Amino acid sequence: MTVRTFLTALSLAAVAAPALASSVIHPASTEMGYTTHPEHAQAGKSRDQVLAEMEQSKKDGLWQYHRFGAPVPVKGKAATRDEVLADLExxxxxxSWALRRVGAPVADVPTLK
Incomplete structure (x- = not known):
């Protein structure tokens, strides 16, 4: 069992090593626990690309949601109450319904009118 655990840990380290090598922060056995290598940073979007995306968001009206970190509303057809109840039934x-259900039963849903 010990050999199996060792081999598993070794294989996970071998898989993780390339991922760690391509990041900016590398683990180290120093007091800080890591070293930084800015030269390993990968180029992201340019300033012009970010500004263009921001302008597009302002035109779409989604800027207010992005600005506050709120979820963006989904565009599409809203389900009717009857469709929701049919999906629930x-x-x-x-x-697997009984295994996943948490809380009170939802079979007796009051009708709001």
Whole structure:
């Protein structure tokens, strides 16, 4: 069992090593625990690309959501109450419903009108 654990740890280290080598921060056995290598940083978007995306977001009206870090609303057709209830009933009939359900039963959903 010890040999198996050692081989597993060795294989995980071999897989992780290239990923760590390509990052800016590398682990080190110093007091700080890491070293930084800015030359390993990969180029991202240019300033012009970022400004163009920001202008497009302002035109689309999504800038207000991005500005506050709020989730962007999904464009599309909203489901009706009947469609949601039909989907709920279909889900409740699935064999794994009882295993995934948390909280009170949802079969007796009050009707709001």
């Amino acid at each position: 279909r889900s409740q009939k699935h064999p």
